[in-house]
């Protein structure tokens with residue numbers, strides 16, 4: 688089923704309904720999102736070291752799931768968290784803990800210099816810094832992380848939305864992550880429709896996260 692482009696509020700409401708009305712857990716949705724994204728990464732960037740930049744929220748949480756699945760595919764993978772791991776909560780904290788117990792390469796880098804060091808040998812950079820929870824211009828370490836990531840010669844892949852781009856308006860922070868591929872969940876976002884966003888989004892792949900078709904029906908595009 689193809690879904691029309693969704694606003695921040697609509698996509699967040701779909702996640703919320705899946706959890707509250709259908710009893711799906713956030714962890715299951717995150718697992719589906721991360722596993723689906725890892726498969727698309729594998730199809731589009733099949734070789735080299737993958738470095739995943741993770742933020743504080745659930746977009747960061749997706750990054751730990753992606754790392755686990757890429758590791759299962761025997762890829763060289765490193766997670767770089769721009770916040771201390773003990774500041775994470777909920778599903779993101781759970782997946783970070785799994786990654787650490789699994790002895791994946793998880794680094795914390797809270798300065799531009801440290802981020803640069805951990806990204807220097809990346810062939811593929813995956814942006815799990817901010818997703819649909821982001822509002823306004825990039826603050827603090829997030830602006831630095833995107834700036835550094837954009838300077839490195841690597842394939843850049845954004846998860847859900849390139850960090851720095853507004854999900855609803857497509858408005859881009861001066862340091863928006865410049866993706867060659869954006870892997871977005873459930874449906875494209877309304878901001879992607881605006882002129883000028885294409886050069887930041889690159890190709891777009893939509894990954895379903897297992898929410899029931901009944902719940903998606905109001906947003907279905909006619910065949």
Ligand SMILES: NC(=O)C1=CN([C@@H]2O[C@H](COP(=O)(O)OP(=O)(O)OC[C@H]3O[C@@H](n4cnc5c(N)ncnc54)[C@H](O)[C@@H]3O)[C@@H](O)[C@H]2O)[C@@H](O)CC1
Pocket residue numbers: 699702703713716717718720742743744745746747748749816817818819820821822823824825826827829846847848872896
């Ligand atoms: N259960 C769910 O709702 C699911 C969410 N998923 C992922 O979760 C994402 C949404 O996660 P969250 O709601 O936790 O939000 P995000 O992970 O997008 O970001 C939240 C964090 O960003 C900070 N922040 C907001 N705007 C900022 C700015 N301009 N500069 C710097 N920091 C800023 C907030 O203080 C907060 O700490 C989605 O995009 C998707 O990737 C997926 O795992 C699928 C399931």
Ligand SMILES: [K+]
Pocket residue numbers: 746814815816817818845846847848849850
């Ligand atoms: K992102």
